[in-house]
Amino acid sequence: MIYILLPAYNEEVDIDFLVPKISKYFSEELKWDYHILACNDGSKDNTKPKLESLKSNGLPITILNHKINRGLGETIRDLFEAAAEMASDDDIIIRMDCDDTHEPQFIKGLVDKIHEGNDVVIASRFVEGGGQEGLNAYRTFISKMANYFMKFFFPIKGLKEYSSGYRAYRASLIKHAIGTFGNSFIQLKGLGFSCTLEKVIKLKLLGAKFGEAPMVLRYDQKRGESKMVGSVTTFGYMVLVILYYWPWGGWRAQYKNVKKFS
Ligand SMILES: Nc1nc2c(ncn2[C@@H]2O[C@H](COP(=O)(O)OP(=O)(O)O)[C@@H](O)[C@H]2O)c(=O)[nH]1
Numbered sequence: 001m002i003y004i005l006l007p008a009y010n011e012e013v014d015i016d017f018l019v020p021k022i023s024k025y026f027s028e029e030l031k032w033d034y035h036i037l038a039c040n041d042g043s044k045d046n047t048k049p050k051l052e053s054l055k056s057n058g059l060p061i062t063i064l065n066h067k068i069n070r071g072l073g074e075t076i077r078d079l080f081e082a083a084a085e086m087a088s089d090d091d092i093i094i095r096m097d098c099d100d101t102h103e104p105q106f107i108k109g110l111v112d113k114i115h116e117g118n119d120v121v122i123a124s125r126f127v128e129g130g131g132q133e134g135l136n137a138y139r140t141f142i143s144k145m146a147n148y149f150m151k152f153f154f155p156i157k158g159l160k161e162y163s164s165g166y167r168a169y170r171a172s173l174i175k176h177a178i179g180t181f182g183n184s185f186i187q188l189k190g191l192g193f194s195c196t197l198e199k200v201i202k203l204k205l206l207g208a209k210f211g212e213a214p215m216v217l218r219y220d221q222k223r224g225e226s227k228m229v230g231s232v233t234t235f236g237y238m239v240l241v242i243l244y245y246w247p248w249g250g251w252r253a254q255y256k257n258v259k260k261f262s
């Protein structure tokens, strides 16, 4: 079973494009069992009724709801905890953006790489067959700098794409991570999209094996506004560097003796 996690904040427009595509891809091409877990994070638009009508039309979807907007960190925590409860060890959990920039057609490549022996596979713009469309020069530059920054402070062999939230995880790894870190699996909850990087760091501390599969980021298809607050997210990245190294070796020392994932 494949679980698809969708964090959704004011995504009433793009959800109507993305979700039917996921459903069509699974039922007509992959012919695999899948289940969507979507979290409406206190949206002020019609995201919640949209999700509910998709469910009443027979889509395999579980909807989590936050009455107030709690941010991506808490939403991701809730989605991963719910998925870990529902999934069996050999299931796969895939997290995508809801803004229709992450095409479902790349799921097969992610899953294949898990079956080749990786524990986490990141949908990457920076491998052969990957790329991006529709990102302006400023956003391209910022994204490149952010990825250099992450690679410098948190080197993982062979990994080039750190900031993409489109990833596949072994469900057994997520269960192991929640069992190990508890509520600290995602510790920086109010700091923008830094939770996406924190997950990589925490899984690296568990000895997870990372891989990448190609993805073309379709920013040209995004109809809603970006919710990325660059300043908060950048601050979150800095905090992660400090926590990872400091004091007395930071998280590297603190989690040195935890049971590794194998
Ligand atoms: N739950 C929740 N999701 C959010 C929030 N902000 C952004 N998201 C979701 O996180 C994903 C990434 O945001 P997005 O606007 O696509 O960022 P961008 O692709 O970097 O421009 C999307 O699925 C959003 O709906 C938030 O405050 N709460």
Ligand SMILES: [Mg+2]
Residues within 6 Å of the ligand: 097, 098, 099, 101
């Ligand atoms: Mg996005």
